[in-house]
Amino acid sequence: MTEPHLVQRTCRDLGGVARAAELAAAGVGRRALARALADGALIRLRQGIYAMPDLDPDAAAAVRHGGALGCLSAARALGLWVLTDDDRLHVSMPPTGRSREHPDCACVLHWTGGVLRPIASIVDVLRQVLACAGPEEFFVCLESAMRLKRIDAAGVARLRARVPSWVRPLVDDAQWDADSGLESLLRFRLRPYRLRIRSQVVIPTVGRVDHVIGDRLILEADGRENHDGGSERHRDLVRDAAAAALGFDTLRFDYAQIVHDWPSVRAAILAKVDAGLHLRCADRRRFSA
Ligand SMILES: [Zn+2]
Ligand SMILES: [Zn+2]
Structure with a gap:
């Protein structure tokens, strides 16, 4: 006689959902199955298909x-x-x-x-x-x-x-190290412009930034949860100043802007790019000549 908890373990090993025939092949007979159902160790989803009781609804x-x-x-x-x-x-x-x-x-x-x-x-x-x-x-x-x-x-x-x-x-x-869905979305929406975008770039004295477009346009994408406290804002301002001292430009957007107001985000990025502000200074002189 197979105990109900062993029947349950068998169903879990089968992936959490199993046919009666699969349970039988794993040694769970009709009677053991009936007992497990009566015991609440398994539930019946439809005819001949059984599942763990805690299966996602x-x-x-x-x-x-x-x-x-x-x-x-x-x-x-x-x-x-x-x-x-x-x-x-x-x-x-x-x-x-x-x-x-x-x-x-x-x-x-x-x-x-x-x-x-x-x-x-x-x-x-x-x-x-x-x-x-x-x-x-x-x-x-x-x-x-x-x-x-x-x-x-x-x-x-x-x-x-x-x-x-x-x-x-x-x-x-597609990359293995996207830090958030917001970053993925940004990269997807900027694909048509064929800009070089690097993600999770570490800049000395600044720290890790979300994206760098070209050589020196930093793009920070603030997530839903973070960046609402005053200390976060102060930390961002310190980082932006350190980045500016190194010749970087920083654009900072939040979740709602990137998801729901893409035209204004795109316009801000492309205006910087059109002015050559994403390129190194030497390149920029050449760019604007
Ligand atoms: Zn349905
Ligand atoms: Zn669908």
Whole structure:
């Protein structure tokens, strides 16, 4: 007789969601399964599909629908940075699967999923984000997945092979060390201008800055949480002064500006670039001649 907690462990080892047949193959017989269900050690999601009782409710709804948590819903569940506030349930469905009724269903379906599991594979999730929310959201999610090690180099290569050719340069440009979604967004939005952008640059006497455009235009992107105290502001002013003494120009934007008021941010950056203020002084003389 298999104890309910051992049945639960078996389900967890199978990924948190399992078919009765998979449980049986792992040594969980019908009776042990029934006892585990009666005991609350497992829950039944739909006919023949069982899960850990603490499964994320969104993932449970996705499995009830016949798939796995996918697209933006999966990206959020994985802790990736998501721009849009679309809070519908996005479900990754196997191409040969069947859509099932469940209470309160308003799911967005993506018929590009794989095997039974609570959350779709990261490659499927990113492809779905691309199809559903476009290249900007895709790029931000990809860099965030790379940063959080939700995807490895082999995964990035698989992803690259499975996106349309016009998206491949985006995959190639994605970096492993983006510090925040805001940085990824900034890099994405500045791509058309072909500016040299370095991230997380350490400048002596200044410290680490978010971005340097060209040689000497510093671009700081303040996140949502930090930078609201007076001491933060003082520290920023000290840094800006140290940077100015070295011939750097600093532009500083916050979250709301970059996300919601991009035209004004772009205009500020491009005005500096047009004036050659991102180039070294020697280059600038040549630039403006
Ligand atoms: Zn979607
Ligand atoms: Zn549904």
